[in-house]
Amino acid sequence: MNLLENQQLAEEVDGSYIDLETMLMQNIARHIRDYGQAIDSDKWLLQKLAEIGKLNKENMKLISQMAGVSQTSAERMLRAAMDDAISATEPGFRYLVQQGLADDAVDAGKSKTVKQVMKSLHGQAKDTLNVCNTTMLYKARDAFMDLVNSIARNAGEIAEKQSFLDTLGKHATAATIGAESRQQAVRKCIQEFNEKGIPAFVDKAGREWTPEAYVNMAMRNTARQTAEEVQTARCKDFGVNLISIDSHSGARPKCAKDQGKIFDLNNGSGYTEDLKGKRIKYYPWKDSSYGEPDGILGINCGHHKWPFIPGVNIHRYFQTDDLDANNKLYKETQVQRALERDVRKQKRKCMMFDEIGDEHAFREASVDLKEKEATLKAYVDSKDHLHRRKDREQVVGFDKRISANAVAAKKYVDKYGAVRYNEDGTVVVTDDWKNRGHVSIPKEYRENAIIELKEVKGGHEQINRVFYDSEGKMYRQTHSGHHANPKQHKYGKNGEHAHDIEWEDGKIVNRTTRELTDAERRESGDIL
Numbered sequence: 062m063n064l065l066e067n068q069q070l071a072e073e074v075d076g077s078y079i080d081l082e083t084m085l086m087q088n089i090a091r092h093i094r095d096y097g098q099a100i101d102s103d104k105w106l107l108q109k110l111a112e113i114g115k116l117n118k119e120n121m122k123l124i125s126q127m128a129g130v131s132q133t134s135a136e137r138m139l140r141a142a143m144d145d146a147i148s149a150t151e152p153g154f155r156y157l158v159q160q161g162l163a164d165d166a167v168d169a170g171k172s173k174t175v176k177q178v179m180k181s182l183h184g185q186a187k188d189t190l191n192v193c194n195t196t197m198l199y200k201a202r203d204a205f206m207d208l209v210n211s212i213a214r215n216a217g218e219i220a221e222k223q224s225f226l227d228t229l230g231k232h233a234t235a236a237t238i239g240a241e242s243r244q245q246a247v248r249k250c251i252q253e254f255n256e257k258g259i260p261a262f263v264d265k266a267g268r269e270w271t272p273e274a275y276v277n278m279a280m281r282n283t284a285r286q287t288a289e290e291v292q293t294a295r296c297k298d299f300g301v302n303l304i305s306i307d308s309h310s311g312a313r314p315k316c317a318k319d320q321g322k323i324f325d326l327n328n329g330s331g332y333t334e335d336l337k338g339k340r341i342k343y344y345p346w347k348d349s350s351y352g353e354p355d356g357i358l359g360i361n362c363g364h365h366k367w368p369f370i371p372g373v374n375i376h377r378y379f380q381t382d383d384l385d386a387n388n389k390l391y392k393e394t395q396v397q398r399a400l401e402r403d404v405r406k407q408k409r410k411c412m413m414f415d416e417i418g419d420e421h422a423f424r425e426a427s428v429d430l431k432e433k434e435a436t437l438k439a440y441v442d443s444k445d446h447l448h449r450r451k452d453r454e455q456v457v458g459f460d461k462r463i464s465a466n467a468v469a470a471k472k473y474v475d476k477y478g479a480v481r482y483n484e485d486g487t488v489v490v491t492d493d494w495k496n497r498g499h500v501s502i503p504k505e506y507r508e509n510a511i512i513e514l515k516e517v518k519g520g521h522e523q524i525n526r527v528f529y530d531s532e533g534k535m536y537r538q539t540h541s542g543h544h545a546n547p548k549q550h551k552y553g554k555n556g557e558h559a560h561d562i563e564w565e566d567g568k569i570v571n572r573t574t575r576e577l578t579d580a581e582r583r584e585s586g587d588i589l
C-alpha cells in the first residue's frame with residue numbers, strides 16, 4: 062500500500078469526525094445566540110453555566126449518532142486494506158507453491174490467521190475512535206465554558222471603558238451595558254473559538270490534536286498495520302517464516318537499523334543463504350522496531366517487507382509501487398488537503414456568525430471564504446493529476462441558504478466595500494436610479510454607495526449624484542445643472558455645484574451649496 066492509498070483510506074473515517082466537530086461547535090454557538098438579551102454579564106454567565114448539563118446531553122447524542130457512521134467507515138477501511146494486501150501478495154505465494162518453495166494454503170478468504178488479525182485490528186480501531194468520542198465530549202464542554210467566560214470577561218473590560226459608556230449615554234442601565242458590551246465581545250470570542258475547534262486527542266506531551274489530524278493519523282496507522290499483519294498472516298499460512306526488509310537511503314533511525322535485514326516471524330535467529338549462496342544472518346522479528354509508531358513499517362514509513370526464500374529472488378513476483386510518482390502526487394494531495402481545511406474552517410466561521418446573527422461579521426467572513434475557495438481552485442487547476450474533492454470542502458450545516466447568503470455577501474462587498482473608479486478617473490456609480498421616476502433620497506443607505514438620479518424641471522434636465530460614506534451616511538451631492546434656476550446657481554459653466562451634508566447626533570443639521578472642486582470635476586467628468 063502506498064502513502065496515497067493509505068491516506069485515502071483514512072480520509073473516509075476522519076471525514077465523519079470533521080463533521081462531528083462542526084456539529085458540536087454549531088450546537089455551542091446555538092447556546093450563546095442570546096448574548097444580546099438585556100441582563101448584566103454576571104447574570105448572563107450564570108445562566109449559561111446552568112445550561113452545561115443540557116448542552117452535554119445534546120452533545121452526547123450527536124456523538125453517538127456519528128459513532129455508528131465512523132465505525133462503519135473504519136470497517137470499510139480495514140476491509141479495503143486487507144483486500145489490498147491480499148491482492149498484492151497472493152499471486153506471488155501461488156507461484157512459490159507451484160515451484161515447490163512454499164506449502165499450499167487455504168484461500169485468503171477462508172484463512173483463520175487472517176480472520177484473527179482482522180478481529181484484533183477491528184477492536185483496536187474501535188478503541189481508538191472511542192477515545193476520540195470521550196475526549197470530544199469533555200473538550201466540547203470545556204470549549205463552551207471557555208467561550209462564555211471569555212465573552213463575559215471581554216464584555217466586562219469593554220464596559221469599563223469611558224468611551225464605551227459615553228456612546229450609551231449616562232442613563233444606561235447595567236442591563237443595557239451588559240447587552241451592548243457582549244455584543245461587541247462576541248465576534249472576537251467566536252473567532253477564537255473557531256480557530257481552536259474541539260480537540261479529539263491529547264497526547265502525553267499535552268498537545269491537543271484536531272479530530273481530522275488525529276483520526277487521520279491513527280487510521281492511516283491502523284490501515285498500514287492491517288496490510289502488514291495480513292501479509293504476515295499469509296506468510297504463516299504458506300509456511301514462509303523468513304521475511305526480508307528492503308533498504309533505501311535517508312531512512313529514519315529506527316528504520317535504518319532494521320532495513321536490509323532478514324527476520325524470522327517465529328522469532329528465532331540463525332543463518333540462511335542469500336541469492337549467491339552466501340551465508341547471511343537472520344534475526345527475531347520481535348527484536349525489530351516493528352509496532353512502534355516511528356519504527357519499521359510504522360507511520361509514514363516507506364519500507365516494505367517480502368517473504369524470503371533462501372537462494373531465490375522472489376521480489377519480481379510481488380507488486381511494487383512506483384514510489385517517485387506516488388510521492389509527488391501524495392505531496393500535492395497534502396497541499397490540497399491543507400487548502401480544503403482552510404475552506405472548511407472559513408465556512409464554519411460563516412456558519413457560526415450566521416447562527417448568532419452577526420450580519421457584518423458574516424459578510425467579512427464570506428469575502429474571505431470566496432478568496433480561500435479561489436486559492437484552492439487555482440492550485441488544483443495548476444496540477445495535472447489533481448481534481449476538486451467537493452466532499453472534502455463541504456461543512457455539515459453549511460446549507461444552500463448559508464451558501465447563497467455567502468455569495469450575496471461577497472457581491473455586496475465587491476460593490477460597496479470601497480469607492481471604485483473607472484480608468485478615465487470617473488467614479489463608478491453603484492446604484493443607477495435614473496429610470497425610477499420619483500424617488501425620495503435616503504439619508505442613510507449602503508456603505509460607499511453612489512446613487513445617480515435624473516432631475517427634470519421646466520424643460521431643464523440634469524444628473525444628480527448622491528454620495529454615502531463608509532458608514533452609509535449621505536455626505537455630499539453633486540448636481541450637473543442649475544435646477545432650472547440659473548440665477549440662484551451661478552456656479553461652474555452650466556450651474557453645476559455640490560451640496561455638503563452635515564450630521565450631528567445622528568441627524569442632518571445643515572446642507573450647504575458650493576462650487577465643485579477639481580477632484581470632484583474629475584470624478585463626475587462624465588456628467589458635466
Ligand SMILES: [Zn+2]
Nearest residue numbers: 316362363364
Ligand atoms: Zn521505514
Ligand SMILES: [Zn+2]
Nearest residue numbers: 540544558560
Ligand atoms: Zn443642487
